[in-house]
Amino acid sequence: MELRPLISVLFVFIHQLAFSLQSKEQVLLDMRASGSELGWLTLPYENGWEIVQTVVNGSLFYTYSVCSIDSTEQENWLRTTFIQRRPGTSRVSVELRFVVRDCNSFDGASVACKETFNLFISEADADVGTNFRKGQFRKVATIAPDEVTKGRELKVNTETRIVGPMSKEGFYLAFQDMGTCVALLSVRVYYKSCPSTVQSLAAFPETVADALTVVEGACVENAVSQATPRIYCTAEGEWVVPVGQCQCLSGYETTGESCQACKPGYFKPYASSELCQVCPDNTRPSSTGATECQCEEGFFRSPSDPPTSPCSAPPSAPRELTSTTLSADGRLQLSWSPPLVTGGRRHTGLRDATVVVSDLDSHLNYTFTVEAHSGVSQYGTDRPTATITTALDYTDPPKVTLIHLDDRSPTSLSLSWTLSRRPPVHINHRYELMYRRKDDDGERDVTTYTVVISDKSSVQINDLTPNTTYTFRVQALSPEGNPGSYSTEHEFHTSPIAESQVQGNSTMVMGAVVGVAVILLVVVAVLLLRKRRLRSHVRGGPEDPYFSTDQLKPLKTYIDPHMYEDPNIAIQKFVTEIDPTAISKQKVIGVGEFGEVFWGVMKPHGRPEVPVAIKTLKLGYSEKQRQDFLSEASIMGQFSHPNIIRLEGVVTKFKHAMIVTEYMENGALDIYLKDRDGELPSYQLVGMLRGIAAGMKYLSDMNYVHRDLAARNVLVNSNLECKVSDFGLSRVLEDDAEGTYTTRGGKIPIRWTAPEAIAFRKFTSASDVWSFGIVMWEVMAFGERPYWDMSNHEVMKAINEAFRLPAPMDCPSAIYQLMFQCWQHDRSTRPRFSDIVNILDKLLRNPESLKTIADFDPRVSIRLPSTSHCDGPLFGSVPEWLESIKMSQYYESFTRAGITTMEQVLSLRHEDIRNIGVRLPGHMKRIAYSILGLKDEISSLSVFSV
Template sequence: MPFLLSSLLVNGTLFYTYSVCSIETTEQDNWLRTTFIQRRPGTSRVSVELSFVVRDCNTFGGASVGCKETFNLFISEADADVGTNFRKGQFRKVATIAPDEVTQGRVLKVNTETKTVGPLSKKGFYLGFQDVGACVALLSVRVYYKTCPSTVQSLAVFPETVADALREVEGACVENAVSQATPRIYCTAEGKWVVPMVQCQCLAGYEATGDSSCKPGYFKPSVSNNFCQVCPDNTKPSASGASECLCEEGFFRAPSDPPTSACSAPPSAPRDLTSMTLPGEGKLQLFWSPPLVTGGRSDLMYSVVCKLCDEASCIPCGEKIRFEPGPTDLQDPTVVVSDLDSHLNYTFTVEAQSGVSQFSAERPTATITTALDYTDPPKVTEIHLDDRSPTSLFLSWTPTRRPPAHINHRYELMYRRKGDVTTYKVLILDKSFVQIDGLIPATTYTFRVHALGPEGNPGSYSADHEFNTFPLGTSTVFGVAVILLVVVAGLLLRKRRLNARRRGGPEDPYFSTDQHKPLKTYIDPHTYEDPNIAIHKFVTEIDPSVIGKQKVIGVGEFGEVFRGVMKIPGRGEVPVAIKTLKPGYSEKQRQDFLSEATIMGQFSHPNIIHLEGVITKFKHAMIVTEYMENGALDTYLKGRDGEIPPYQLVGMLRGIAAGMKYLSDMNYVHRDLAARNVLVNSNLECKVSDFGLSRVLEDDAEGTYTTRGGKIPIRWTAPEAIAYRKFTSASDVWSFGIVMWEVMAFGERPYWDMSNHEVMKAINENFRLPAPMDCPSAIYQLMLQCWLHERLKRPRFLDIVNFLDKLLKSPESLKTIADFDPRVSIRLPSTSGGDGTMFRSVPEWLESIKMSQYKESFARAGITTMEQVLALRHEDIRNIGVRLPGHMKRIAYSILGLKDETSSLSVFAV
């Protein structure tokens, strides 16, 4: 039986209803279907609101055999209107509709129920209502969907959006506003806008007001949501929408001034420029008052120019003239000028400058012309012996001030025999040199000299100088001695050049050409015939009573190494490291032991281990150095992966490079630079150490250096040092590149488990170590430069220090990470089994990379085959339970090597 269309009065309102009331029999199946309802594109769900009345079954008594109090809601989707073609099989049930209130008497109880229908995908749908035995009247059916209305939020426009499940909606900034990313907001299923993201900002010249452009006389210089502001002082009135206010005529902004600053004028000329002669040789001081007009700026400075002028022209005073503190960028209105000559007219021009002076064609200056007229003659401080014979002395001296061209100073020389205080001889000389004849052989004479002024006024005497004549008959011997000295000097010079070549001396073009090199050059202690002379020349002897041993911290080449204290006056007890010589030593072992101290004693640099001194006059010789709390660099770094940021690692490398630059400037080649030979103190300052090994290259199968300390692996050594025994600062640079790799790999062994023979073969075939994980790209590129095969193309330590300084001044340059490519990697310890095949089990693989503690974690995660291991990603490793950064990197490195089977089964891939 279908629903019947009838009228019904509800609360005084007449409704046309569809009703049915078949309750006498069971198995009722009455249907009512809507017309075709078209779905709006983008709408996947609709709400169906039903108003209906249901009669209480109890009011029918025994006649209500099949009475029910519910009916069902169905839906059928279609792409076109099927008209009256109705088939129940096309409908799917949405819900069973039950009333909140049933009608028992004449007062009708109207129920309202809303159901959400979806998801919908076709062009339209039909709603169906099934009655299975209720007495029900359907008053109304309302089908609708919700939308989030178009809106403007945070200066972004968002379109009207159908409210479905929570949906992210993209918008666009309003006119004259921009954002770095697309504005987004969420539309809820209830038609509410929530959680706006990405705020738009007004363009320069606009603000978030009714009339968005800045008013005339106002401006806004940048993209922001700030309000427009009034144009600053000394600017022209701006037009509407201005992003800046231009300066008035004669006013400017400096390049560093922000657009919000006021415009300013250049300063006027300095005032009241005067000069005053100062005590001393050729000095005067200039004074002036600040300009009346400063232009409203606080960056006022002065510059001074000196010229020598005559009636025709002016020429610069030259570089001989010195200014204190300098000729430019003077903040105070005064300067001291020195090294001036007397009786010359100097013209000084002082200019006041500020940040906007460059924009003005005028240069307001103050000028003064002055001269120094010395009445006092110059001083003489030193007398030099140029030559001598049994009866003659040849002397010369230099005055402290050069006399002017038109004045010729004279000199008064006074001399006497030593011990004779009554008889003096005086010579008046026009030149600053003299040959004195008629002297007694083998006799000492005392000399002093002073200059005489233009009027004959004397200057102060020099100190007394003593010179002696040769004995009779030694003039020929003297000539022979001179020849012998020349020959000996030539031989010594040649020997020194040979030593320099061995250690990369001045003839090595790789050494730094920096003019600011240390004043002294390294001297090889082995050039001394008596080693004890070298020890006492370069090393301080320490009293054994001020040294106290505390604890053994290691074993050195010659004996134990202790931590101890040293009592230093004014500093108290200072921690030191004490190297000892084991009992039963030979004299050669003692000399070899102390040779390291004679080398260290010549160095003084904050990144070179500091030698406190030695104890040689005691039964057991000792070397005392500063104490480095954190020990060797490679040991310190192991296990600290992830604890030390890249910026700090680069700072540590910079310290090592600075120490090596110092050694290079002194013409010293280290030959064994490695992280194990770099010590770290409590402030993480790195200092180069280990200067005591003498190295002889052996042609053994492993390609190692034989030293008194044993075998040193070749993996730190440059190829030319291995092949040709060519040790230079360039070979130290190669070693420094390996140290950089050790530091960025947190103490990992270079070339892993490759044999020395494999390392040599790989390097000769142009293989280089891959970048450590998370290594900044700039640092890895510097490593590759250090490993260039041609040594003269490698950077100098001066270049390395400057490059690292630039990185430290720009930390953002360390954010770009170097790529790790397993295809060019050498064999990793985790790549394969001992027989060159892939691992047979996950536990076997974990044990090979020393990560056995994670066997149960992999098993719990269901990772039981090597195929599953190869599929692991970084986040999978973390989810398994590997949390330590160093462990994560070791496992990830191993998986990278496993993925490249070719590289896994060979020594390396080219």
């Protein structure tokens, strides 16, 4: 076939092509930038790939073309020169820019025409020169154009493939043509690296971006860090999540990404991220790089003062110290005026200029000293004190204020009393006690008062009448015998003769009453337990694990933590603070937005240790980052449900903030299912869905919208219980009529989001129901990506055109019908989560209802490549077919069994697939369904041709 139609168009294109060589990648091979003979090998040598040379703006450009479509037996190879692999790179990116002619444009001469070609690779430790053997190459991919060229309007395709892992010194790339009219415009081989950088005063070296890698750095000059600074290099060549922050030493401050010495007149006392400060008052100007500013002469700092505080002078003495007797009960008031000179500091201790002193004795001299203390008083030459000597001069005895009953018997009473003031040690007071019997009718007894004189403030009165009331009053007597004022009268009653016996009988009666009450409580508890078991039996029985954890409807409504003016109030209200010594981090299991995620153990006081997941906040965080980090805990702390991830608590009163949750041993649901494709029965999958639905019903009942419900945000524990997690995107329902929340922008997970939420940024529980339908599809498809490799734009367009995901393989028809209900375009017609839980409960109670399987279309579900431009077989080879259904790992098994052509594949039966070596049920079904789909499509094409 003549190459001129393609080459002439190609020249026009080269003159018009604007190709930028500027990129961040580390290029190993660039076909367009070479500007000289490439030296690539072709096989066969003369017929097949041809090199085309043209001059653009004075520069030579080379391209390779092939257009052998007039023969059915075509196999044309093009091999690059040896490409040296850089140390540390195990994967490289291969970017191809090419043009493919439409087979229909050759006017009937396209019997063997194809519109795809193949990419191969061969590793080697040294350049093998012209030794080109096809058997040394393994296939990387089949390259198909997105658009084919018709006429002179070129359609340039760009395809990038990741090649690896590789372990040898270098490699060759090869391109296999099986009958395609193609021009290879550009081949660029590169790998990405994270460039050397300085972040948070830590320098990190250039690092090959092969996978998510932690890189250790070093603090810049004059900076230190408590821990070795680290940062993660992603596979895309980006630095993310720096951990550990360097801080400038004392005497240095941050300037950009370096530490500069403090200017004269400034200082910094500690290693921190703070800037240098101006020297405080009463200090000498500092020199360059100062860590503190010295006090001026006559000014001082207290030993407890920080270096940032100003210096001050000692105060003068208090003035005008006077005393005033307040009463005859031993109280004295001292008053003074403040010092004239304070020295620039506040006084410590007593700050009021008055004080009342009590419990003083009369006839004694007291000396009082008032001293001004300001923290630097000790540095003065004289003590700043004021002194006064005074005495309380009173002779009245103290008053008895209260009489106490200490003990009683049928014939005696033991009494004591308290005084209005403490008696002086050198004065001996006596006490006069008067008592009489009080008649039952309340009239005064005909007998006179009995008087008792005591040297102590207590007395025992004997020879009294049993079960009788007596009145008492007491007065104090001075040493000269002068009486004070009497106390008020107090009444006390002697005990009856049989009181002890009566008390014993009362105890027995009370014991009997308590015993009867306990018996009644036991009976009621037994009846309630029996009633509850009967209800449980009717509902499904304890043998059914899916119906043993139903919860009552929440009695509370979710409160958005952002409604609090101070976010710390929400933390204190909803979250338990954990002692950091109870937490032990064991192993890094992930990287979050704010820092690393650890698996560890928590050992609460008095309880056994439990495994936990620990989210950490990286060092050097801002206050806003801390609040954003803890806001998820404020949300989780309001939830209590067996299908919602449980928050154990937080650590906030420590420099390393942490969020501690229960540990889910099996990790994220999507990854768990991918690793067990085809191994779990439908009944178990539906049970897992029921748990997720129960958790979402709980959130919906609390007026709470999740917004990011997906299998990746559902965790699985060792008992295969599913729990909803990741509340970072969630928001509360507003109080408007529709109960919606309008976002302020940001990314939306398109494949899981309802149409109205994508179009209008409106989120409701109904949009969460749409997302739950996608989760149902993920679970039944064992973690398959929703909408496969379609772009987000294609997904939105397809949904708006009423396309819905097809039923996964072996999906029960009832489950797919429920999915379809969740995907109703009108959100008002979607089921509620309470309806979904009820439907799943009925299906689980009747496992027979899960045996009817929904119709399965393998052409849609497996996403076979388009065959619209091919008149030949659907696939040119067995490897190409296996790659399309993601089963390339069985290529050698098919080869050993002698299955090397697609005709042989189409004749395989179920038992043949097992004999080849395919053992996993999910893989057997995928291959079998793909063969059925191929037969069906061939039949459709045959009918179309007829």
